[in-house]
Amino acid sequence: MKILVIKLGALGDFVLAMVAMKHIREAHPTARITLLTTPPFKALAKASGWFEVIETDGRPEGLLANIRLLRRLRRSRYDRVYDLQTSSRSSSYFKFLKPNPPEWSGIAKGCSHPHANPERNFMHTLERQADQLMYAGIWPDAPIEPATAPPPDLSFLAGSGETPPGRYALLVPGGSAHRLDKRWPAECFGLLGRFLRDKGLDVVVIGGPQEAMLAQTIAGGAGQILDLTGKTDFAQIAALGAKAALAIGNDTGPLHLVAATGAPTIALFSNASDPALCAPRGNVRVLHSPTLADLPVSAVADAAHDLLK
Secondary structure (H helix, E strand, C coil): CEEEEECCCCHHHHHHHHHHHHHHHHHCCCCEEEEECCHHHHHHHHHHCCCCEEECCCCCCCHHHHHHHHHHHHHHCCCEEEECCCCHHHHHHHHHCCCCCCEEEECCCCCCEECCCCCHHHCCHHHHHHHHHHHCCCCCCCCCCCCCCCCCCCHHHCCCCCCCCCCEEEEECCCCCCCHHHCCCHHHHHHHHHHHHHCCCEEEECCCHHHHHHHHHHHHHHCCCEECCCCCCHHHHHHHHHHCCEEEEECCHHHHHHHCCCCCEEEEECCCCCHHHHCCCCCEEEEECCCHHHCCHHHHHHHHHHHHC
16 A cells, blocks of 8 residues: 655644554555655654655655655555645645545545544644544544643654753744744743843853854853754754753744653743643643733743753
């Protein structure tokens, strides 16, 4: 049996979808499963061991690239497709494969296994995708009640990177450059870093290279920090999360990855996103403020104190 799984999205979305991906693998243990995704997620998907083939041109740019992808999908003659992206782009692939499309789990009109729950857009990603697989017939006892679906299990990344020798807290101060309303001010992270150091923790800051200035601001408030911005891949972030005493950050992909390793995590949400639909799961405390600039450092410090206990 040949199966295609489609999942593009951002890192946080991809991490949450790994619960469904694992279940698809377990439901089809002998199938040849291909993942259609984008380049940043290739190493993470490969490390999982759930896919025989990983294709990274899921967001082709330009007419010729789109034609190449669509022709390859037709030539591959998949028996079943699990569309975990459920976007207009991914649903359009189903239309292209007519008049003899494969079995299809998703929201494409006319597909064989539609996720027809009218409440799907109001469900957390974890319950929504579990529900989709229940509609597809491979997860009959899917956990679909609010807050019942398990968090992703990234234990396969254990030991995949070096970690600091002492007891440390991870700070994740960045996020999308186009979504600054999802960021707690770096100055607040700096004050929190001082609190954590007074608790006897080292402070480690992670993020992309473009977030090095945030780390400098945090160092100005916290004092000594370990600045790893621009120095970690996904496997190294997971390794750091697995051994962290605490992780605190904005609603951004690396924090989802850290939370999925089991780290005690504080996730900071503004009104820019709804934690009821997309918050990380596990040993996670969600703090919400309509505007994150108004979230007091004392509130985050109190939550950190509780988790550290």
